[in-house]
Amino acid sequence: MKNAFRKTAVPFVLSLALVAGTAVAQSTAPASPSSSSSMSSAGKTHAQRRADRVEEQINDLHEKLQITDAQSKQWNAYADVMRDNARKASDAFRQRAQKMSTMSADEVMKSYAQLAQMHADDMQRLSAAFSDLYSALSPEQRQSADALFQNKAATAHHGAAHKKMTRPASASSAASTPST
Numbered sequence: 001m002k003n004a005f006r007k008t009a010v011p012f013v014l015s016l017a018l019v020a021g022t023a024v025a026q027s028t029a030p031a032s033p034s035s036s037s038s039m040s041s042a043g044k045t046h047a048q049r050r051a052d053r054v055e056e057q058i059n060d061l062h063e064k065l066q067i068t069d070a071q072s073k074q075w076n077a078y079a080d081v082m083r084d085n086a087r088k089a090s091d092a093f094r095q096r097a098q099k100m101s102t103m104s105a106d107e108v109m110k111s112y113a114q115l116a117q118m119h120a121d122d123m124q125r126l127s128a129a130f131s132d133l134y135s136a137l138s139p140e141q142r143q144s145a146d147a148l149f150q151n152k153a154a155t156a157h158h159g160a161a162h163k164k165m166t167r168p169a170s171a172s173s174a175a176s177t178p179s180t
Helices: 002-026 033-040 046-067 070-102 105-136 139-166 168-175
Strands: none
Touching: 046 070, 046 139, 070 105
16 A cells, blocks of 8 residues: 555656746746856755756747747746746645644645645646747747657656666665655
């Protein structure tokens, strides 16, 4: 039973953590190259480093999609939803982590459900914002977006399946302990 719970809950929590990390990073304004390089990685918190990585991903997506000035309204709306989602997820994970040592098993399960519902609601908002952006893209940009998103989905799916198949049983149980 305990192992079945881990097999179900841990991938879910890890995926939420990745989404939260992406969202948190998107919640910060892009740092100028000089300011980000002048602050050492060691001087930053985990959340700041994660936010920097996500902001890099946002900038990369903006560049790869070649967002134009005419599309900036839809792009900014999409980015704002990502930033808002990130702030909410970051706060929720931080609050959960602070309470974890005093939570009963029932409360832990309810917290998973709350995180899942929050994630689902946030993804609905993000999807709607992306639909607005996607409709403003040129056919060439749409092709780029399609390729980028399909490639990311395939890589994420393949990576998760590969890890399951290659991870030794002892590493599997250690890796399945949530670190939120």
